[in-house]
Amino acid sequence: MNANSAHLPSYLEQSEAVQARFASIRERDVVLEVRNLNKRFRSTHGEVDALRDINFSIHRREFICVIGSSGCGKSTLIRILAGLEQQSSGEALLDGKPITGPGQDRGMVFQGYSLFPWLTVKKNVMFGPLANGQSTSHAEREALLWLELVGLEKFADAYPHQLSGGMRQRVAIARALVNQPRILLMDEPFGALDAQTRAKMQSHLLDIWRNIDITVLFITHDLDEAIYLADRILVLKPHPGEVQEIIEVPVPRPRSAAQFTSPEFLATKARLEQLIHPAPVAESENEQAVKPHMIRFTNVADNVE
């Protein structure tokens, strides 16, 4: 697949430090457990399995990325965990209690920011505490604290439309964290950001995660992002959505951008590429029908290459 792959170590090889880290993670409590989870949709083609027999568990303060090609059901999975959708069968347990609907014990960050445009940054963050019956003064104190943590205390009175994409996503993170959830669910949160902002946000998210007691489930389709952030990567396979492999990322922590070219990183990436982009046989009928017929519109002598 990759010319270098022959020289790479196996992605399964872990240094002693990494092994010790995973051992300590496994000793921690399980925060989220998913058992035999199934989701069937009724569509025009009859019943479709969006998720089939999903099993995994996440330990406290673990960082899990879910990765898969489009249509593999990763969004459905996170929406079920957030309580925004109901599974068809199986169960999802948070601290041993089944998830039945949305709740403040799970924070969610959406790709489209979804900040309330009519509220200032501060009031956006205050929304959760107020909805849960806390006093305004308490909510305000909490909001300012979390805004400081994401570095936006100066923008407390700005409206979301006055902020850049990266800043908006910081507000969304603060808004989710202020409820002090057990787990932070992130649905491709940096997907709409430019590469530079995205890299900044990734390291900022790791910073937050290092400093507070939070478990993260992060959905992405960016392989580098998944390896850079995650302890373990859950690879989903589409049609039907099934867990293909759960990879323990052998890249040691603390992570930095310099590790993008380390052998462990490249080995993991090679493995992910193998899983997600196998030999291109599975082209859909529609895509096969798209056959560009190139016509020359310029002078024969007028070449660009």
Added chain:
Amino acid sequence: MSTFPKLLRGMDASTRKRLAFGIGSFLLPLLIWSLVSYAPFIWHPKVMVTESGGVDYFQIGMLVDKEMFATEVENMRQAQQALPAGTPANPIYLPAPHEVAQALYRGLFEPLQQTDTLSMPASLWHSIQIIFWGFLISSLIGVPLGVLAGTYVPVGRLAEPFIEFFRYLPAPAFGALAVAILGIYDGPKIAIIVIGTLFQQVLIVANTTRKLEPTLIEAARTLGTRRLQLLSRVVVPGILPDLYRDQRILLGWAWTYLIVAELIGTSSGITWYITQQARYQHFDNVYAGIMVIGLIGFVSDLLLARLSKTLFPWDRSQERR
């Protein structure tokens, strides 16, 4: 004198250009009207008699057709009698701009000579009250019903088909019925405005509510908002700027039903003023009455639009206007 150019200098080029176009859009029809009124060679199908000459039925100030005037001039010439004289004129139903402007001024600021009609301001005030109550009652029912129908699918499915049917029934058709039920005074007039506005209002508000981004509701739910709170904390604040815009459009709609409504039972308000003046052939007053309705609608909408900028500072769709 000096404040106006200063005001202009304070604007940027695009605002100034937009203002110029805005003024131009009013000046253009006024220019056409002035041309037709003041250039004697354009249209002017009548002749106003200034001297009756030998024609026994001609009176000074009388309007006659051009052809008829020419025939009479020819007749008199052949009969060797004094020739009548006249100037080209427009029909009585097309007064010149300055006459309408004078009528508008007179109507608004001078007491009326006729004793059987109300003055223009009094008529207008009555009309404004009819509109106010009609629109208020319609909104009190229509806005909550629209928001509910847009938020909860079952409510929408239950309410909307009937409303969709009912809105095609012309509101004036209910005039006789409204009089039978509510008497001949203001009741039926308000009812017509309500019938004319309410059904459109429910559908428009429901549609606006449905356009609220669903992720906002989902985000609120993941933050711990309970079902009932969603309506007051997310749906209503989320649609408020659009709802306000809808209401502005619907208010204009209510005005269009005013004339029909005021003809029902005993005529009243600005409509009574207009029809009464038309009966006396005071067409300058008629135009003044019509124009004042337009002015009130236009100015109140401008004010409401301005107000929305202070009310909804987060609403970005305004910046594109």
